[in-house]
Amino acid sequence: FGNFNNNNNGLKNEPIYAQVNKKKTEQAASPEEPIYAQVNKKKTEQAASPEEPIYTQVAKKVSAKIDQLNEATSAINRKIDRINKIASAGKGVGGFSGAGRSASPEPIYATIDFDEA
Incomplete structure (x- = not known):
């Protein structure tokens, strides 16, 4: 051949x-x-760089994602705090002295717009 x-x-x-x-x-x-x-x-x-191990690169990305989630959680908590302040400000208003209120208050439902977070 x-x-x-x-x-x-x-x-x-x-x-x-x-x-x-x-x-x-x-x-x-x-x-x-x-x-x-x-x-x-x-x-x-x-x-x-090739000297940086892959787990270091992954850890950096995971840490960045955790930071992003923490920021979003903080924004959600701020909105919940505002809702709670509004709800607590309404207590005692109206001269009914709690008439018609149950012993355990009903939960307050709210939608949270994540785009504002």
């Missing part, structure tokens, strides 16, 4: 990654360069 890896450029037994890299002229990746370095070059918006 002879040398089946002859690509007619005069170089026999040239490694396959060298042939591929020659065809990828826009990518200046050397075969010694790790694959994650090549990927990170293409992901310009992500500044993750």
